[in-house]
Amino acid sequence: MYLGYKGPVLSSEQDARYRMAPPPAPQTMKERILETADKLFYLQGIRAIGVDTIAAEIGISKRTLYNHFPSKNALIAAYLERRFVHARASDKPPAEQILATFDSLERRFAAKDFRGCPFVNAVAELGPQDRAVKKIAIAFKESRRVWFRDRLNELGVADAEALATQLVLLVDGSIAQDLVRDDPAMARAAKEAAKVLLRNAGVDVGSDAKKPMKGSKRAPD
Amino acid sequence: MYLGYKGPVLSSEQDARYRMAPPPAPQTMKERILETADKLFYLQGIRAIGVDTIAAEIGISKRTLYNHFPSKNALIAAYLERRFVHARASDKPPAEQILATFDSLERRFAAKDFRGCPFVNAVAELGPQDRAVKKIAIAFKESRRVWFRDRLNELGVADAEALATQLVLLVDGSIAQDLVRDDPAMARAAKEAAKVLLRNAGVDVGSDAKKPMKGSKRAPD
DNA sequence: GCCTAAGTACACAGGTCTGTGTAACCAAAA
DNA sequence: TTTTGGTTACACAGACCTGTGTACTTAGGC
Known part of the structure; x- marks a missing residue:
């Protein structure tokens, strides 16, 4: 697979981080797209970000993006699913x-x-x-x-x-x-x-150091 | 001022309401625009609604809308200010x-x-x-x-x-x-x-019986 | 050395959006 | 009656958006 690298894909801090780590994070293209979509969708809003913007940010062509996700809606769904960490x-x-x-x-x-x-x-x-x-x-x-x-x-x-x-x-x-x-x-x-x-509810959460609370109720056993 | 009326501006329930009220609500055009923008912006999302949609919903031309609000941003601001009721x-x-x-x-x-x-x-x-x-x-x-x-x-x-x-x-x-x-x-x-x-915090909020509901509020004094 | 998979560049269709320009229209005030 | 101000219809510029089509390029496996 040819990963046509064309300039700064990662922001400078990330770049530095990956440079000092032994394996340069063998990210799959799909993951790179998702990572960038996540950042942009979350920070700027889903409707505010077009697929062109995402592709440009990674430095890939829009065509490549559409080869991995059939539509923007699919990308949105994948973005949310990826955010769903238990x-x-x-x-x-x-x-x-x-x-x-x-x-x-x-x-x-x-x-x-x-x-x-x-x-x-x-x-x-x-x-x-x-x-x-x-x-x-x-x-x-x-x-x-x-x-x-x-x-x-x-x-x-x-x-x-x-x-x-x-x-x-x-x-x-x-x-x-x-x-x-x-x-x-x-x-x-x-x-x-x-x-x-x-x-x-009767749970012990430690002493209430900072607030002595005048009319405080004792917890029911 | 000519209020070029061109078909059903109000939904049927609203229409009925206004028909039986003595003054048919002498709404200014600006207020009509704001009212409709409010409904659409709030229910569908600000970015999801274009000015064309708002104008069409009222039955006015887009030009009229722009004669009352210099830009969509101004309309958004007015929408939020109108929502700010103390x-x-x-x-x-x-x-x-x-x-x-x-x-x-x-x-x-x-x-x-x-x-x-x-x-x-x-x-x-x-x-x-x-x-x-x-x-x-x-x-x-x-x-x-x-x-x-x-x-x-x-x-x-x-x-x-x-x-x-x-x-x-x-x-x-x-x-x-x-x-x-x-x-x-x-x-x-x-x-x-x-x-x-x-x-x-020491406030009397009545008995803890799940639902005293009706009439059981004793005024504190 | 050749084939395939994946990516690139680039154009473009067709849609939507904001915002403007313009000439005609109508009602009511002067 | 004439003027005036708000309105309409409609076209259009320019941007941006999603999604597709196409021909070219490259790396790696056979």
Whole structure:
């Protein structure tokens, strides 16, 4: 296979990274297209980016792109599917895992290339007609909710379903707020709220060092 | 001013409504354009709707539209400004007002023409470049947060700022979730979480019986 | 050395979009 | 009646978009 290399395909930092790594990342063409589509779709918006732009960014011809994806819609679908990475379980205690979610959220907010949830954004800009996009967005949201629920069940929380839903509300709320405000503190606010909800459900989330809260309720056993 | 009327400008239900009202709503042309732009932009997406479509929907020429708005961008800005209605205070007790927010949210979710927060959607699809859109979106979000904060201050809550932020997270979270899932129950889940947060801050939000629902609200005084 | 698979360059069809130019038209005010 | 201002119909420029057609080039396997 001839990979006609014609100039700087990778941005300078990426380039440097790959240069010092032993194997220069034997990326398949499809993966290169997807990687670039991901960056542009996510950062600028799906409708805002044409296939020409993607091809030009990689340095390939538009024809090549269409040889790998039959249509832009197919590329959009592949983009979203690639974004759908299932959250992995860790060996840490469940309560810690749950709270760590918000810490990781805060880290992502702080990065300058964060621009909200790709699934919510896609549904927002592609409209209600696009059933395929909506379907994968629903699946993603549900997978996140289920992840919380499973951890809550490990903790023996009574109504894990309801609490899991409330936690995803906090996650999505902080994402939406950060999207417009660019304020990573939204993740911390969500974490504090999550702690209150967890404590209210009888989960031990450590001492409440920073807020002694006057009329605080003791958790029901 | 000649309002060249050329066929059904209003949908049948609207038409009926206006027919039985004494003044047939002396809408200015600008307002008619804005009303239609609002409906189409919000329901289908800003980028998805061209000015031709808006003009055709009203039954006016594209030229007329451009005589009232110098560019599509100006129309978008006017659309968002028109959406920016400040939440009004009522005479109900603050805690009730806060919780009523989530009831009204649930009602809006149940309507089939709800499609998320227009400001968040606009930021999502117009990208980070569009400073004007982002600015008004930030202003809107902040106005909502301040509304919560003021009510919490009336209630004597210690850290009203932080709690207000947490409440808007629940609001925006439920909006995002409903956008992809079409599930009004998200508003109820947010309300339940809000109750827990409020109770944790020392606010009396009534008994924890799942649904006292009617008439069981005792005014605090 | 030849064949094949993959990529390239480039043109182009056909559509949509924003925005403008222009002459005619109509209603109501002067 | 004449003027004036908002409106219409319609054409069009120029950009951009998705997707295709075609002939050429190159690397690697046989």
